[in-house]
Amino acid sequence: MEKRLRTYSGILFLITLILWINITVWMQEFFYLWSLVIGVVAILSGIVWLVSVFRETVTSSYWSGRAVSSLNSIVSVLIFFGICVVVYALVLRWDVSLDLTAEGRRSLSPQTVKVLESMTKEVKVLCFFINIDDEAVVIAKEKTLRFLEQCKKHTPFIQVELLDPQIDRARLESLGITHASAQGTVVLKCGKRQRVIMLSGANPRMEERDFTNALISVLRDTEIGVGYLTGHEETPLDDPTSGGLSTAKALIEGESYKIEPFQISISAPEVPRKYEVIIIHNPKGDLHPEELKALKKFVEEGGGLMIFLEPWVDVKLGASGTEFLRPWIKQEFGVDVGSDIVFTSQRRNPWEVELRTDPKPFENVEEGFMEFKGSMRVDHPITQRMDQPLLLRAVRTITPQEKLPKGVQVIPILRTTPDYWAETDLSRLAEGGTVKFESGEKEGPLYVAVAGVKKSEKEDANKKRGKFVIVGDSDFITNERISIGGHVNFLLNSLAWLTEHEELISIRPTTKEDKPIVLSALQKRWLIWFSVLLTPQVVLIAGLITFAVRRRSQ
Known part of the structure; x- marks a missing residue:
């Protein structure tokens, strides 16, 4: 017994x-x-x-x-x-x-270290991460905190605080942030000045160049000046109606920029030196050649230019009967602003364009396979981490020329899906008529936004580089439509890139590093089981079998 x-x-x-x-x-x-x-x-x-x-x-x-x-x-x-x-x-x-x-082991660049060691004012870094088990969020949070720990080794003036936007919602709203990224939002605040960095995309992380640029911005004693060109029936900047830009203005000012309307005098054409960026938003009247000369000088001296142009606008020409703005853009920047509208027969609203990071519609498109993820450019600071869609209505094509002017570099940053074409019969569309693709019209994917740099033609310009962003739509940043998250990100990312300090260009980005291996819960369980239990259990079973065989043979 x-x-x-x-x-x-x-x-x-x-x-x-x-x-x-x-x-x-x-x-x-x-x-x-x-x-x-x-x-x-x-x-x-x-x-x-x-x-x-x-x-x-x-x-x-x-x-x-x-x-x-x-x-x-x-x-x-x-x-x-x-x-x-x-x-x-x-x-x-x-x-x-x-x-x-390799990303985790590397050190900070000399430019970032110099900025950190020269700090004399305290900067609060508020990190908003949702407390969930999402692997992408966890990795983004850990990499951000490690990066900030590196920064704190070079200065005692950085204070880091980790917050949950779901729990600390009031804190987020008090900072004037209406669109927080689900994968992480970092806010740098120094006194009344602040800058917001959104972490997003398939491999979200804190880019050193973005952080350093934001740090320089909040440490400045003066605000970054943004001039809004008027005098050509542009969209009113302070208009609170659905077609106005009052919300966009508030968002821009919330990022420590100072935006104000101005005009260029024809008798003494000059852009005020206090502006680092000039915004031209859907002018219904053409610009005078003297104004364009002033803008050319502004860009050659390192200024930034952001141009939004609607396809429906019939530009009111001057006494000469000649159009100046679009030919000037083509001559100076090598960008062709199309007299067309992107059109499709695959949507209920045929001139509505949704730009996403989904690569599926582009499976049969070879051009831009490595440069784009869906409709977004992956190797440009404006769009490389954008994961929220843009929904544009009535867009014209913006296409770089094959042969660019000397000293100019242009890359497309937004494109439509392949089912669109560039419809040139705008009068028929305006009258409510139907159109279809005809031979000779450009087929999709079509470029609808570009970004570029222009080096000064002067020999004594100390290699100054002006920057420009040109978009074939304008109403997507009006009060009615800017609430879409992708619209806010595109506007603020463009401003951040246009005002980026020249010395930060050499800071190496991390977007080309190998992406982390993200395992599902089941995959992690199998990995642990194989690595921890498989071998011991195989040895145990072999031992038991040997013991049983020997005992029977005795």
Whole structure:
């Protein structure tokens, strides 16, 4: 009877022990209900087996040295196993990790270190990350905090605070942030000045260049000047109606820019030096050649230019009857602003264009395969981390010429899906007529926004580079439509790039680093099971089989 008890309790102990270990490792939860139940059964059966073995050893061997040694071995193995279980449970709850990737090991650039070491004012860095188990969010948070720890080694003036936008919603709204990224939002604040950095995309992280640029901005004693050109029936900047730009103005000023309307005098054409960027928004009248000369000089001296042009606008020409703005853009920047509208037969609203990062519509398109992800350019600071869509209405094509002017570099940053074409019969559309694709019209994908740089033609210009962004639509940033998250990001990203300091261009981006391997919960369980339990269990099973075979042969 006692022999059977010892045998059955030993078998039950071995089976429940293996089940307990496997369930605990697989569920990654030490206090899982079934794990606890099976663990208790394993402990009780183990105690019964141990007591039975102890009694048998005492009665048969009379405490011989061999018996004591055997019992000591059994107890030592059980104690060691218990220690391993406790250590494993503690490790599961020890939230510490090391970033040994090339990105995690690299140091800060000399430009960033110089800015940090020259700081004399305190800057608060507020990191808003949702407290969820999403792997992309967790990785973005860890990489951001590691980067900020590197920065804190070079200055005592950076204070980092980690917040949850769902819990600290009031704090987020008090900063004037209406669109926070689900993958992380970082706010730099110094006094009344602040800059917002959105983390997004398939591989979200804090770019060093973005951080340094934002840091320089909030540390400045003066605000960055943005001039809004008027005098040609542009959209009113302070208009609170649906077609106005009052919301866009508030968002821009919330990023520590100072935007104000201005005009260029024809008699003394000059752009005020206080402006770093000039915005031209849907002028219904043409610009005078003297105004364009002033804008050319402004760009050559390192200024930024942002132009929004609607396709429906019939530009009111001057006394000469000649159009100046679009030919000037073509001559100076090598960009062809089309007299057309992008059109499709695949949507209910045929001139509505949705720009997403979904690559599926472009599966049969070879051109731009490496440069674009869906409709967004992946290697330009304006669009490389945009993951929210843009929804444009009535858009004209914006296309770089094959042969660009000297010193000009232009790249497309937004494109339509392949089902669009460039419809040139605008009069028929305006009259409500139907149109269809005709031979000679450009087929999609069609470029609808470009960004570029222009080096000064003067030899003594110290390599100054002006920048420009040209978009074939304008109403997407009006009060009615700017609430779409992608519209806000595009506007603010464009301003950030146009005002980026020249010395930051050499800071290497991290977007071309290998993406982290993101495993699903099931994949992580299999990985842990294979690495922790497979080999020991194979050895155990081999040992049991060997023991059984030898016992039968005796």
